[in-house]
Amino acid sequence: SQQGEEDPQALSIQEGENATMNCSYKTSINNLQWYRQNSGRGLVHLILIRSNEREKHSGRLRVTLDTSKKSSSLLITASRAADTASYFCATDPFGGNEKLTFGTGTRLTIIP
Amino acid sequence: NAGVMQNPRHLVRRRGQEARLRCSPMKGHSHVYWYRQLPEEGLKFMVYLQKENIIDESGMPKERFSAEFPKEGPSILRIQQVVRGDSAAYFCASSPADSGANVLTFGAGSRLTVL
Numbered sequence: 001s002q003q004g005e006e007d008p009q010a011l012s013i014q015e016g017e018n019a020t021m022n023c024s025y026k027t028s029i030n031n032l033q034w035y036r037q038n039s040g041r042g043l044v045h046l047i048l049i050r051s052n053e054r055e056k057h058s059g060r061l062r063v064t065l066d067t068s069k070k071s072s073s074l075l076i077t078a079s080r081a082a083d084t085a086s087y088f089c090a091t092d093p094f095g096g097n098e099k100l101t102f103g104t105g106t107r108l109t110i111i112p
Numbered sequence: 113n114a115g116v117m118q119n120p121r122h123l124v125r126r127r128g129q130e131a132r133l134r135c136s137p138m139k140g141h142s143h144v145y146w147y148r149q150l151p152e153e154g155l156k157f158m159v160y161l162q163k164e165n166i167i168d169e170s171g172m173p174k175e176r177f178s179a180e181f182p183k184e185g186p187s188i189l190r191i192q193q194v195v196r197g198d199s200a201a202y203f204c205a206s207s208p209a210d211s212g213a214n215v216l217t218f219g220a221g222s223r224l225t226v227l
Contacts, residue, residue: 030213030214031213031214033215035218041220041221042116042203042205042218042219042220042221043155043203043205043216043218044218045215045216045217048213048215050213088154088155090216092213092214098143098160098167098168098214099145099157099160099168099214100145100157100214100216101157102147102154102155102156102157103154104153104154105153105154
């Protein structure tokens with residue numbers, strides 16, 4: 001399996017519910033980032049969590065990082081129809097080779 | 113601030129033709145990355161460039177693919193003698209030099225279709 005795998009691959013929830021996506025990775029990291037991609041568009045950076053952080057918040061987003069398990073989760077609270085998109089985690093590896101490795105993504109559908 | 117500009121947005125080529133994709137990084141950014149995305153898949157790293165230098169091309173096929181980022185002008189990803197398997201969305205991203213955290217700003221992508 002590849003560095004950065006999201007789980008589940010697809011998720012459909014009712015508007016107003018919370019959505020949780022998980023990401024697992026393999027190597028040591030400097031930081032882990034989450035990006036969103038709307039259909040037919042480029043990726044947009046959402047949030048970054050450093051390797052020495054365990055939790056971070058930004059608006060309705062909450063990210064956790066467990067370096068011992070090499071995993072992260074993204075929680076979107078009070079989902080909206082506009083949150084419908086694909087969500088990718090990306091790892092910035094320790095050692096500074098300066099390229100992000102992206103996971104396979106979770107396709108989130110918010111049902112109005 | 114125009115962000116990362118990619119063109120063309122859509123490109124159709126017949127097998128054996130050449131495809132040239134252009135990327136102008138965000139103003140003030142000197143690092144450029146190219147990624148490829150197949151339908152319903154994640155992004156695969158292809159190449160990382162700084163002005164006039166290829167830093168990492170470990171994700172780029174050895175044949176038919178090349179990239180450059182000249183001193184003046186946009187970065188160009190060139191695919192020679194395209195085959196159907198090259199059909200994909202190609203995304204360019206940029207970041208500032210020595211940003212500490214490697215946060216990427218992406219363009220809208222160039223979608224290549226090979227007939």
